[in-house]
Amino acid sequence: MAPDQFHDLFKAWQKRLRRGSHRVRPPSHAPAAFVTAHAACPSSPPAICSPGRRVGAPSAAGRRIAPRTVLPAGVHWDRHGSAAQRACEPAVRRLAGSQRAVARKAPEVEEAVPPASATVVIRAGSATYPFTLASGQLGRIGTWREAVGNARTVAVITSRPVAALFPGALRAIAETGARRVVLEIPDGEDAKTLQVVGRCYQALAQARFTRSDLVVALGGGTVTDLAGFIASTWKRGARLVHAPTTLLALVDAAVGGKTGINLPSGKNLAGTFYQPERVLADDTVLTSLPVRELRSGLAEVIKCGFIADPAILDLLPDPARAQAQRYLRLIELSVRAKAQLLADDVTDRGLRRHLNYGHTAGQAIETASGFTLRHGEAVALGMVYAARLCELLTGVRGVTADTQDALHRVGLPTRLQAAVSFEQMWDLMQQDKKVSPGRPSFVLSPRRGTATLACMPQREIARAAFDDVLRPERR
Ligand SMILES: NC(=O)c1ccc[n+]([C@@H]2O[C@H](COP(=O)([O-])OP(=O)(O)OC[C@H]3O[C@@H](n4cnc5c(N)ncnc54)[C@H](O)[C@@H]3O)[C@@H](O)[C@H]2O)c1
Structure with a gap:
């Protein structure tokens, strides 16, 4: 088409x-009790049955959910409105309540x-x-x-x-x-x-x-x-x-x-x-x-x-x-922005690679931190690192400060706190599937709104950039 x-x-x-x-109605085959419950409480949560339960055995309310099927632990098969599910609802509501409690306050x-x-x-x-x-x-x-x-x-x-x-x-x-x-x-x-x-x-x-x-x-x-x-x-x-x-x-x-x-x-x-x-x-x-x-x-x-x-x-x-x-x-x-970059490059061989900005170092840092850093936090550090490398490789100035400023504005980290050494980061970067030795694969952004690919830097330059902007400050 x-x-x-x-x-x-x-x-x-x-x-x-x-x-x-706005015409949200229960399905025509739903049990009458469900239709009433839905009308009374349209926002009630769905039921989730307990792990490993034998589906087909009589439920708490004496009805069968579906014949002859046992789902593995942790996998649940349910049909909204079944009596067994309704029996589970209070537990799910409690779970939802506790999740809301840990979620951000409005x-x-x-x-x-x-x-x-x-x-x-x-x-x-x-x-x-x-x-x-x-x-x-x-x-x-x-x-x-x-x-x-x-x-x-x-x-x-x-x-x-x-x-x-x-x-x-x-x-x-x-x-x-x-x-x-x-x-x-x-x-x-x-x-x-x-x-x-x-x-x-x-x-x-x-x-x-x-x-x-x-x-x-x-x-x-x-x-x-x-x-x-x-x-x-x-x-x-x-x-x-x-x-x-x-x-x-x-x-x-x-x-x-x-x-x-x-x-x-x-x-x-x-x-x-x-x-x-x-x-x-x-x-x-x-x-x-x-x-x-x-x-x-x-x-x-x-x-x-x-x-x-x-x-x-x-x-x-x-x-x-x-x-x-x-x-x-x-x-x-x-x-x-992402859609434009991937339109002609679904498999990451051309422009789409610009989307890896901050990810070569970022994913290495994320892995080396034992995933104590969130993906975006590691990418933030990866962008600071790429910005400094860009300055060292091209002589352009102000890229690091501009990057750090944007990240500070939303409260993202700009310097490593976790114990990640340059050696760990460097070794992991070499194994990165995005990196092809001798071919441009490291993304730099010398100016807002633009990106370009460079070869992986030599180890000394890579280390200098790490020491300049990522190494945890000594207290
Ligand atoms: N395929 C890609 O193109 C691509 C791109 C970027 C990242 N990733 C991958 O994405 C993953 C990171 O994703 P993520 O940061 O969404 O992490 P995540 O999926 O682990 O979610 C983070 C936490 O948020 C909770 N959560 C989810 N939605 C919520 C909500 N609305 N309210 C409250 N809590 C909620 C989750 O329970 C989880 O604990 C990484 O594995 C990364 O590799 C993939």
Whole structure:
């Protein structure tokens, strides 16, 4: 389909979605008790049954969930409205409550926020898909009906804390009428392992998951990386929709089709390129995000400002305050910047490599810190390092100060605190898959909004840059 045709179709679809979005009804086959409960409490969370439970055995309320299926521990199959699930709800509510307690307190409200929406059409090689940014859309059944299409089973890959934060999204998926399977994975970087991949394959096999069924990634970048990997390899490619819930995933991990699994010898060493069918971006997910995670996402936003669109750097928010309009704009600009760079380079061989700005050193620092640093914090340090290298290699001045200033404005680190030595960082940088010896592969940004590739610097220059800007200050 031609891009313009796609765009028109997509606009028409959006109109229909907007018209239908308020008609949120339980499915016609839902039990009467559920219909009543839904009407009384439309925001009640979905049920999640206990791990390893024999599905098909009588539930607490004496009903069967589904015949002859045992799901592995940590993987839950539920149908919204079943008596067994309703029996589990108080526990899930408690979990949701405790998660909310650890989440960021609602910051001071600065702006009255009307519901907003924007669409960026992502063209990645032969694939074209929409990144729809719409406030509150993850809880709308209309959104999910469109996304699910004719899939008979939807496998939602998510972590327990994220599931507890977004009961409305899980419920809306169940209300589409498709069978919903929740694959609960460990939270954070622990999810991106081959063991977890194996457990998910096992669950998909038990659910008789086909290629025309749908994988939904609900969570941050670790979830979209893992879910993308699973979707791309399951029967050589199942359908995939991303529903990112962190700023970092919204502006980066959910867009562009890179998937990744960590191996003992390094981060993201196994992976594929696999584009989702759509990205459902909902900025209201940011309201529960801890400030540290917001800052981590802002590192990728700042990166886009340095390599592609300097306007981004004039819009940087104060992460301790609610600036919803500003985040909406920043998400849109960052995704547009990324979309431009990957349009003609899906597999990281040309312009797309500019998106690795700050990542060669950053990922080495992240790994050497034992993942005590958030991904964005490590990328922030990687950008300071790249800025100083740029000054040493090209003679341009002021790049480091400009970078440090942008990072300070949002409270990101600009100097190492964790015990990471130059030797550790250097060794890990040599193993980085982005680095090709003797070929330009290290990204520099000599001026806001521009990027260029340089060869890996010689060890002495690399060390000088480390000592100048990263080495922890002696107390
Ligand atoms: N594929 C790509 O192109 C790409 C790009 C950048 C980063 N990444 C990957 O992304 C990962 C980092 O992603 P991340 O920073 O989103 O981390 P993450 O997925 O670990 O999420 C961070 C934490 O935030 C919590 N969380 C998620 N949504 C929340 C919400 N709305 N409110 C409150 N808490 C919430 C999670 O439970 C988790 O504890 C790394 O593994 C990195 O390699 C991939």
